[in-house]
């Protein structure tokens with residue numbers, strides 16, 4: 132069934148890209164990973180992920196920037212992919228305030244280069260692309276109040292440049308599907324957590340703060356609902372999506388967007404208390420977290436979570452991992468990666 136599959140994963144040194152690459156390699160599918168190893172967060176973590184991947188004979192890595200046209204063509208020539216999973220992007224909402232250029236370069240120019248390479252894939256490497264799967268984000272829902280967030284809802288009021296680039300990616304992919312018949316599936320990821328995760332995300336920085344004995348701020352006294360999805364569940368969903376191209380829509384365009392997340396939101400307080408317990412259990416911290424309970428902040432949304440009905444109906448996607456289990460796995464990894472709380476500030 133995996134015969135002849137060749138997958139190119141952009142952002143392979145990233146959190147989701149690493150875990151997806153590992154899963155495919157374990158299933159005997161060759162992976163070519165691409166990443167520019169930028170220093171948006173700790174490069175050692177990206178290198179550590181690559182080191183683990185390089186233990187597989189079927190893994191090849193190309194260090195390149197997705198906005199570099201020649202490098203991307205070379206990469207296609209080398210990988211001859213029939214499936215591309217495009218995860219490389221400048222992520223993070225706050226960073227887009229201080230470094231807007233990075234978002235234009237990676238998320239717009241870079242995304243365009245990937246689309247162009249997919250369009251010309253046959254000329255570049257003699258291999259027609261059968262499916263492009265690309266990362267979008269729940270941030271496209273902006274400050275929508277209606278929950279759960281559904282792909283049927285309007286998503287044209289972004290509240291960050293990051294969100295605006297992700298929404299643009301969906302439109303660009305749609306246009307390329309329409310114009311050049313590239314089957315493409317966009318995945319709106321909701322918050323993903325787990326081992327080898329992203330240090331810029333809240334659960335990771337809460338952990339760092341607990342280690343340093345700093346205060347954790349809980350707005351609306353922690354009474355805010357969010358959905359969190361464990362990385363293995365996300366990877367299972369992505370693998371399912373990769374296996375089948377979308378049906379043509381009402382305009383005959385082979386493009387579809389799914390939410391990929393969890394439809395069981397947790398309160399922030401419960402999340403932090405579970406994280407705290409797991410970190411105590413694994414010896415990452417030896418004293419309770421200092422929590423600061425604060426009122427709701429203007430602009431905060433009380434609850435957000437994903438409507439994942441489409442993904443469930445089309446692919447049988449159903450997250451399996453509970454918070455206790457998932458956060459314990461994260462804590463065990465953290466304890467090993469940053470032994471004796473020696474993590475640099």
Ligand SMILES: NC(=O)c1ccc[n+]([C@@H]2O[C@H](COP(=O)([O-])OP(=O)(O)OC[C@H]3O[C@@H](n4cnc5c(N)ncnc54)[C@H](O)[C@@H]3O)[C@@H](O)[C@H]2O)c1
Pocket residue numbers: 141142143144145146147148165166167168169177195196197198217218219220221222223236237241266267268269319320321322323324329
């Ligand atoms: N993790 C989440 O909770 C989450 C939520 C919503 C959306 N997403 C999206 O999913 C995708 C993967 O996210 P992640 O959490 O693994 O992020 P990540 O930052 O860990 O991984 C992205 C990788 O892309 C690489 N990259 C960035 N710009 C590049 C460029 N110009 N050229 C080549 N490589 C480049 C980075 O070095 C990084 O290793 C991203 O597109 C992100 O926007 C993730």
